[in-house]
Amino acid sequence: MDDIVIDTAGFIHWPHDRLRGCIISVLQLPEIEKHAPNNFVLLDQLDVRVKSPEPDSLDAVLRMASTTGDLGGLSKVDLEVLALGHQMDCEIATDDHRMQNVASANGINWMPVSGAGISKTWLWRYICQGCKKEWSKGQGILDGGVCDVCGSDVRLLKK
Ligand SMILES: [Zn+2]
Numbered sequence: 001m002d003d004i005v006i007d008t009a010g011f012i013h014w015p016h017d018r019l020r021g022c023i024i025s026v027l028q029l030p031e032i033e034k035h036a037p038n039n040f041v042l043l044d045q046l047d048v049r050v051k052s053p054e055p056d057s058l059d060a061v062l063r064m065a066s067t068t069g070d071l072g073g074l075s076k077v078d079l080e081v082l083a084l085g086h087q088m089d090c091e092i093a094t095d096d097h098r099m100q101n102v103a104s105a106n107g108i109n110w111m112p113v114s115g116a117g118i119s120k121t122w123l124w125r126y127i128c129q130g131c132k133k134e135w136s137k138g139q140g141i142l143d144g145g146v147c148d149v150c151g152s153d154v155r156l157l158k159k
Contacts, residue, residue: 003090011036025080053083070098
């Protein structure tokens with residue numbers, strides 16, 4: 001099974017076989033204990049891996065969330081889940097639209113826990129501030145990068 005970071009909603013909605021071997025942030029422990037106490041007592045049995053993201057990874061996610069305008073709406077737990085997905089290069093499972101948005105904008109794969117997610121409603125493009133050339137994600141350009149045509153700054157923007 002591929003590594004996956006599951007946010008707290010997963011522990012409310014998902015069966016045990018989907019939770020087995022997954023990754024969570026240490027900050028989720030009190031949330032899971034409160035909202036999914038039946039699964040909280042099974043964390044060891046389900047081989048759930050409890051991790052803290054590296055400071056570098058957390059910094060990177062803070063910058064990503066600031067760029068997409070989602071930072072103010074994300075909790076420390078949300079940011080840690082994103083940071084774990086980022087540093088381990090694995091998928092995250094979340095229903096939080098802001099987390100999905102930051103993930104989509106930065107090449108972090110995600111899946112919804114229960115809802116359908118935002119993937120088809122928001123279109124993100126990297127756009128040159130000078131000549132307006134556009135790139136989609138995965139084309140090797142990043143927010144804050146430089147346009148290969150005119151050398152202006154490239155920004156990630158919603159279209
Ligand atoms: Zn340009």
